[in-house]
Amino acid sequence: MRSRLFLWVPLALFAFFAGLAGYMLTQDKTEFVESAMIGQSLPDFALKPAFDGLPGAARSDLVGGQPRLLNIWASWCLPCIAEAPQLEALQAQGVEIVGIAIRDRPEDVANFLARHGNPYTRIGADDISEVQLAIGSSGVPETFVIDAAGVIRYQHIGDIRESDIPILLAELEKAR
């Protein structure tokens, strides 16, 4: 009988693995890297304009007055197309959005805005991702709430969906 029981060992080991793997599959896996800069002051930067239509962006443009959104995006980024209407909706609610275009070309930026709308007041060109890295963003698109004192208050990772608009508006209100 002992040898018979021994034959069930592989199945038992496999069942344990399958159970574990099944359990792990149901677990939420956040692939997102949250910025360590939340609650910290925005690092100093000054970026040249991403194209001829709008001025570039510097830290001083984000400080003072109302809280603003800082949107990290790129014309080559597909989710950015998806979030373009949501950014316009936010702009329509009176939110000022400053853009930073990552590794982009002026003509592509202009094309993108012509095709998908322009919710920005300023767009800086971050050709080597220096500002992106400095504020702890690991991908495009990402959106940050910056308060009047220049402190990073909130980070939204990924494209902004319709359901995210109230959350962002509430965060902007909190940062006031």
Next chain:
Amino acid sequence: MIAEIGLAALWLAAALAVLQMVSGALALRSAEGEANPLAIYARPAAVMQALLAGLAFAMLVWAFAVTDLSIKLVAANSHSMKPMIYKLTGTWGNHEGSMLLWVGVLALSGGLLALFERRLPERTMGATLAVQGFVALGFYAFLLLSSNPFERLPVPAIEGSGLNPLLQDIGLAFHPPTLYAGYVGLSVAFSLAMGALLTREVNPTFARVMRPWVLGAWVLLTFGITAGSYWAYYELGWGGWWFWDPVENASLMPWLAATALLHSVAVLAARDALRTWTIMLGVLAFSMSMLGTFLVRSGVLTSVHAFAVDPERGAFILVLLGLYIGGAFTIFALRAGAVAEGKRFSFSSREGALVFNNVMLSAILAIVLLGTLYPLLTEAFDVRVSVGPPYFNPASAMFAIPMFLVMAVGPLLRWKEDSPRRIRFEVLLLAAILIGVIGLVSFFGQFALLPLLGLGLAAALGVAAFLPLRGRKLTRVPVATWGMVLAHFGIAVSLFGMASEGAFTQERLAAVAPGGSDQVGDYTFTLQSVNPVAGPNWTAIEARIAVSRDGGTQVILTPQARNFWSPAQSTSESALLTRWDGQLYAVIGNQAADGRWQIRMWWKPFVTFIWYGGLLIALGGVLSIIGRVRVDMKRRKAVSLGDERRADPEALGTAPVPAE
């Protein structure tokens, strides 16, 4: 139309898999001698299925070749501006396409088995084809229900989003198809093992039928792993050749199981021993390839390879895994007790050595499996760990070293029973080489223990590989034996490369201004200039580095840091200078604020031997297949000749019917 033809072919193939499964199962149920009328469909269904799955894959390749952007998969993974070769290889550089390739190879091997294999009893064959159909059906369902490669976009895309730049390399043309073919070859071994277990036909004939499939799968895996290792070595630009990444392990584990299976099937074929163990390994080898598929595609583990991270797909594969492997282990547990024990043998015999190494291989497999899955286990308790070389290297070496020692003398032993005293001379010779080399190397410098042992073992194994030929007439040595000699020698060569890389590599990370020089090993390198260059879908900065060895002739190396724009990603293209005794490996990094460039240089003595060894091992496997198949053909011919001779007098009614 292309997509629709492909999809239709896939559905038809799935339907035929059902027919194959049912018909095979009926053949299994029918009693000895009387055939179920439906049972005859199993073989044609398998063959037809192979053609249809092949057609579906050809259609997808076609869609990629013409960049049909109305197909979602093409739009998401290709780009009209890509070079043709990468359009084609892009077919399997993604989840859906690679699954289709997998299924295509699976159907093809099932078709070949059905078409050519006539040695097994029909019931066993029926069971085997039923299992094969069942396995294929699961993958068809996976493709058709959750990963349809032919899905159309509602509106055709204007431009594709490109292929991951790391995959835009000739490596992609060979590495995945060979590995898949290897994994899938193991599925045939699995089906055969299940067929034999279900019909209790675990015997040398079965082993001889199974052996070429195992050998073939093993050769392909060996080749695939070797190619993959070299690809990662020069493409990732990290200077390493094996990272113990979950996906690398996922290809290593089936290889370890297949290596064990290969040797145990040889014992079964030659000596009718190790019956249950062979079946067990047959199931295990395929389990490991399925497990690999699961780990890569479900995203439960973090890896540089994870390309289709999708829990839903993961769940689907897990269900398939449960059905196949859970089912197989259940049948194993129920039936294996009924498989009669094979022939016995003493510990000091060739079987004994093979069993010992089988156990060692299984132990290494367990070590790798544990290390790979351990993060999964701890993450269930919210602890993130990463298991790396500090675990894998010593833990696997603990079993690899005794294995290599036994491997050196095993082939010298006789079957069934042998006295160790008979091979006293050889053992002493090998021990002298081992100790001599270790002593010599450690006399010249301080090295880590493992590389040191590796060097000694490599030397001993290199000599030991050829000892089985001693005293034999070389022209009369069977081809399969040459295969073994070559494969074992390949292990020695590869081990030498690994140990040498580990012991003697010299690294230099320097910030060099254009015009500046530095030194690594015997080489002096001068950064001549750094220039922008452009390719078909990337731009890069390229360094021109002049290197010379001991002041000899200068050679120019041009490592690049590339930026792809579709999709946007940067990669590091290393530049290699290959010499017979090693490789110089150059990578260009970032520019420092003062205008100097980071240059990373390695001199890796004999590193190329790792892959030469891998190729030798694969070549040995090929020789072995040729030898085995030739012998089988001869035997088959002799048997059929004998049948004819007996049949002739019977037909004349003159001779008594010989007793079978």
